[in-house]
Amino acid sequence: MDDEGQHQDQVQQLQEQMGGQQWHQQQQRQQCGPGFGSLYTTVCDRIRAENILDTVMEHFQQCHSDQARISYVWQLPEVRELQLKSHTSGKCSEEAQSCEELYDMLVNSENNAARALEVVQRAILKTPADDTNVLARRFMKRAWALLLLEQFDDAFTDASRALHIAKSPGLLWNAHEILAHCHAKMKSYKKAEPHFVKALEGLRKSSASNEEKAAVAGRVSTVFRMVKEENKPKNRAKETNKKQQEMKTKKFNKKKKKEQTKSENSIDEDVIREEENDEEEEAGMEKSRHKLPEVPKISLGKNSKLDCASAAVSVVVIEGRGRCVIANRDIRAGSVVMVDKPYASVVNADQLHQRCNNCCRRCLTSLPCLHCAVVVFCSDECRSSGAAQHRLECSVMTHLYDATLGKMAPLVFRILTAVSWQRLKKSKEKLLSDPLLEDEAPKLIESIMEGNEQQKWRWEGHYSPTDYLTTLYLVTNASKRSFGDHFKRALSAVYISQCLAAAGFFGSNPGADDIKFAATLAVRHLQSCSCNAYEISEMQLKENIAENKSLEIGGAVYPTVSLSNHSCFPNVARYNVGTCCVLRATRLIPRGAEVLDNYGYYFHVIPQVERRDTLRLQYKFECSCEACTGSWPLYPHRQGEPIIFRCPVTECNAHSSFLDGRQMECKSCGDKQLYGKLVKSISTRLDNYSKALSLMHDAKFESALKVLLQHQEFLETQAVYPAKHYTDVQEMLRQCLNCLGNTHCVNPKVNTN
Numbered sequence: 001m002d003d004e005g006q007h008q009d010q011v012q013q014l015q016e017q018m019g020g021q022q023w024h025q026q027q028q029r030q031q032c033g034p035g036f037g038s039l040y041t042t043v044c045d046r047i048r049a050e051n052i053l054d055t056v057m058e059h060f061q062q063c064h065s066d067q068a069r070i071s072y073v074w075q076l077p078e079v080r081e082l083q084l085k086s087h088t089s090g091k092c093s094e095e096a097q098s099c100e101e102l103y104d105m106l107v108n109s110e111n112n113a114a115r116a117l118e119v120v121q122r123a124i125l126k127t128p129a130d131d132t133n134v135l136a137r138r139f140m141k142r143a144w145a146l147l148l149l150e151q152f153d154d155a156f157t158d159a160s161r162a163l164h165i166a167k168s169p170g171l172l173w174n175a176h177e178i179l180a181h182c183h184a185k186m187k188s189y190k191k192a193e194p195h196f197v198k199a200l201e202g203l204r205k206s207s208a209s210n211e212e213k214a215a216v217a218g219r220v221s222t223v224f225r226m227v228k229e230e231n232k233p234k235n236r237a238k239e240t241n242k243k244q245q246e247m248k249t250k251k252f253n254k255k256k257k258k259e260q261t262k263s264e265n266s267i268d269e270d271v272i273r274e275e276e277n278d279e280e281e282e283a284g285m286e287k288s289r290h291k292l293p294e295v296p297k298i299s300l301g302k303n304s305k306l307d308c309a310s311a312a313v314s315v316v317v318i319e320g321r322g323r324c325v326i327a328n329r330d331i332r333a334g335s336v337v338m339v340d341k342p343y344a345s346v347v348n349a350d351q352l353h354q355r356c357n358n359c360c361r362r363c364l365t366s367l368p369c370l371h372c373a374v375v376v377f378c379s380d381e382c383r384s385s386g387a388a389q390h391r392l393e394c395s396v397m398t399h400l401y402d403a404t405l406g407k408m409a410p411l412v413f414r415i416l417t418a419v420s421w422q423r424l425k426k427s428k429e430k431l432l433s434d435p436l437l438e439d440e441a442p443k444l445i446e447s448i449m450e451g452n453e454q455q456k457w458r459w460e461g462h463y464s465p466t467d468y469l470t471t472l473y474l475v476t477n478a479s480k481r482s483f484g485d486h487f488k489r490a491l492s493a494v495y496i497s498q499c500l501a502a503a504g505f506f507g508s509n510p511g512a513d514d515i516k517f518a519a520t521l522a523v524r525h526l527q528s529c530s531c532n533a534y535e536i537s538e539m540q541l542k543e544n545i546a547e548n549k550s551l552e553i554g555g556a557v558y559p560t561v562s563l564s565n566h567s568c569f570p571n572v573a574r575y576n577v578g579t580c581c582v583l584r585a586t587r588l589i590p591r592g593a594e595v596l597d598n599y600g601y602y603f604h605v606i607p608q609v610e611r612r613d614t615l616r617l618q619y620k621f622e623c624s625c626e627a628c629t630g631s632w633p634l635y636p637h638r639q640g641e642p643i644i645f646r647c648p649v650t651e652c653n654a655h656s657s658f659l660d661g662r663q664m665e666c667k668s669c670g671d672k673q674l675y676g677k678l679v680k681s682i683s684t685r686l687d688n689y690s691k692a693l694s695l696m697h698d699a700k701f702e703s704a705l706k707v708l709l710q711h712q713e714f715l716e717t718q719a720v721y722p723a724k725h726y727t728d729v730q731e732m733l734r735q736c737l738n739c740l741g742n743t744h745c746v747n748p749k750v751n752t753n
């Protein structure tokens with residue numbers, strides 16, 4: 001067999017071994033109790049087999065509270081028998097070893113670097129946390145794959161980390177080589193040199209074969225020679241002068257760029273600071289290289305009652321709409337209406353291996369949880385601060401992330417574990433007898449906003465996302481749910497409360513009543529999350545902005561943002577910075593008008609019938625927005641219609657089409673002066689639109705936003721919607737705002753999606 005054939009054979013063998021491990025996982029699933037899917041199917045099958053569906057429905061539908069619904073399912077034989085065991089999907093030295101072997105085979109070919117990275121990521125996840133030397137070696141190997149993929153910052157982080165944690169760093173001569181290459185790539189030649197020296201020294205002392213030593217020496221020598229050349233005094237002086245000159249130019253440009261906003265400036269400042277503090281780079285190995293964008297400040301002052309909203313909004317209750325956020329003064333496009341923190345947030349199942357479990361940040365140089373092989377963190381700091389919320393779920397991840405239980409389950413688990421059991425237990429009687437919990441939330445807001453004594457469990461007269469009550473009292477639409485919906489949610493809630501028990505939330509030997517109480521709260525959260533939870537997203541930036549896409553990376557509960565109702569023609573855009581949620585106006589919200597979000601159903605993209613059906617099914621309301629009542633057409637709204645605008649003569653206001661700017665007289669009132677002036681200005685304004693587009697292409701989002709907002713203000717007074725150009729601007733504004741939040745430049749070399 002030739003080398004290639006043998007290699008393929010070994011790769012296949014290792015992959016089969018991994019398949020075997022999946023079977024092993026299935027065995028573990030059997031040991032730790034049934035998945036939710038099997039519980040649900042067993043209950044349904046029995047009801048069908050015993051032909052008792054009508055009786056069950058009749059009894060269950062007489063339950064008019066969550067407590068009653070939980071009590072009903074609690075007495076089902078399958079539920080009484082249900083016992084879940086904790087089980088940490090733990091580390092496994094053998095699997096980690098197989099992965100490392102596979103990595104060693106793959107990494108020799110540059111074409112396989114991305115696959116090698118995936119495999120070594122798995123090896124790191126599976127390595128027991130106390131195996132420090134092995135872990136260090138694997139960090140170093142990951143650094144090598146990252147170097148091959150030209151992810152120099154990340155390679156630097158991992159190689160430094162490897163040297164830092166290794167008990168015998170001398171063995172890691174390869175880590176020095178990686179650092180040397182990274183420094184050389186970053187043109188820090190002075191720093192590259194000692195690392196090359198250490199790498200060669202280490203290599204000489206190592207047990208590597210002579211053949212390997214010769215190969216590495218060959219690999220290193222070309223770059224090393226270049227580095228030494230650059231470090232010669234005359235070249236260094238040139239380099240220093242060049243750097244100083246570059247810095248001067250940068251500072252000068254920075255001053256000149258007055259029109260650029262703070263956030264773009266801060267990127268420049270970062271660049272300068274980075275160059276000034278070169279030394280910090282070495283020390284910063286635990287700092288993530290992927291900085292989050294700045295969280296914007298709330299506009300028009302802070303609200304005195306709603307911690308996370310602007311003073312320009314108030315909350316009122318409107319029959320048929322529940323709580324509504326209303327502008328108490330004109331809010332201009334671009335204003336930041338809310339910056340909400342999540343009460344609880346989770347990373348989506350398919351993102352667990354590549355997102356920090358604490359801050360949701362994407363990380364190629366992740367640190368795994370110390371106990372399980374499921375979640376990762378971006379840094380030591382996040383691993384320590386995220387430990388509290390992950391501690392309990394760590395041993396029941398298999399149950400919680402079971403697809404049949406639904407993606408709200410991990411979020412509900414976190415909502416409950418964010419409140420300590422002691423605190424919940426203390427309030428148990430009060431909460432169970434709270435008549436307001438049986439009703440829809442709108443009635444609550446008045447009593448709560450007034451700081452009613454009855455509600456003062458942790459309420460301090462203002463609405464805060466850190467207060468459990470704000471999440472507990474989110475609207476559930478319980479009275480509009482079907483039998484099937486309630487029945488499945490009640491069973492899911494019992495399953496989640498059993499997960500809590502297995503994880504030790506209630507302490508040892510919890511009473512059935514305590515577990516039932518937690519299930520009662522869980523079922524409420526399952527209902528409210530279905531119409532109040534939001535996705536956490538990240539914008540995937542491609543070279544062509546038309547291909548940019550928003551990727552859902554997690555989910556969260558934002559109690560303040562949750563107060564805003566839906567419109568298919570919204571006046572705000574929502575985006576994420578880390579796990580924070582920002583709500584910004586995309587057009588003027590006049591005083592007295594409602595702040596209207598969009599739940600993912602825009603009038604110009606989804607046909608009206610489909611929008612209304614989905615909103616009715618999931619959010620339990622009949623949409624009566626402008627677009628629905630006016631039956632606005634899908635995009636493009638009218639063929640060949642660039643802009644429809646109003647004649648500026650107040651008495652006329654007739655609608656006209658702007659096609660090529662040649663018609664300079666109103667067909668309706670005959671005015672030439674005002675009409676002609678407006679037509680000319682439209683031509684200029686259209687240039688602004690193209691300017692914004694090209695700024696977006698250059699990733700200058702803050703500048704693009706400024707231009708777009710000016711254009712939007714013009715359209716607001718003159719354009720008639722729905723009109724293609726108006727929708728284009730709204731869409732572009734939305735995309736631009738999204739690009740100011742979590743973004744990721746898609747690198748085709750690294751498979752990170």
Ligand SMILES: C[S@@+](CC[C@H](N)C(=O)[O-])C[C@H]1O[C@@H](n2cnc3c(N)ncnc32)[C@H](O)[C@@H]1O
Binds near residue numbers: 320324531620622
């Ligand atoms: C995120 S909450 C919005 C705030 C909610 N009105 C409240 O009282 O807390 C979503 C729920 O609000 C209601 N809702 C949202 N948009 C609505 C609309 N356009 N018309 C009527 N009800 C709406 C529905 O009950 C929906 O499930």
